[in-house]
Amino acid sequence: MKDLTDKQQAVLAFITTIIKERGFPPTIREIGDEFGITAKGAYDHLKAIEKKGYLKTAKNQSRAIELIRQSPMESIPVQATSIPVIGRVAAGLPIFADENIESYIPVPDEMAKGNVPMYALRVQGDSMIEVGIDSGDIAIIEKRDIARNGEIVVALIEDEATLKVYYKEQDQIRLEARNPKYKPIKTKKAIVIGKLVGLYRIY
Structure with a gap:
């Protein structure tokens, strides 16, 4: 090269x-x-x-x-922390997120923020492809129950989890895809269970 x-x-x-x-x-x-x-x-x-x-x-x-190759200026090994992979997330139509641990994956210590709980969920669907999130990716999630407008969150809707962009409106929550073929989900029942902080992809 x-x-x-x-x-x-x-x-x-x-x-x-x-x-x-x-x-x-x-x-x-x-x-x-x-x-x-x-x-x-x-x-x-x-x-x-x-x-x-x-x-x-x-x-x-x-x-x-x-x-594909690491920069010659960035050759120092990265310290990592293992987090659990739990169920799946629908990037499209919501599907049930099973609370069983499938496996564990490493994430850089720089991403793991102290004692903040983190977990991972597998993405299924194509509703977030415009921000580079593909079906099969593993979403790295910081566990939290609040979010700011414009953040990508995992939200539960009647025990089903979905990965979307969060917007709080006057009397409801709007969850937007980043694929024009999907309409926004508008609901009063969505519960935020985490914020996207990274992606894990195996080639």
């Missing part, structure tokens, strides 16, 4: 750091803002890095960046 330029190494290191901290990659706009360049300039850097074999990008998805 060809060597990276200094700027490409910096971009790749930034992407690696954000993935370690948040569990998912930055958007092209965030990369541009970090380096004071346009979105097109950021995209051009990504394509150049992709050609050198360090990452993959996908069209029409702002967060569709997959690391």
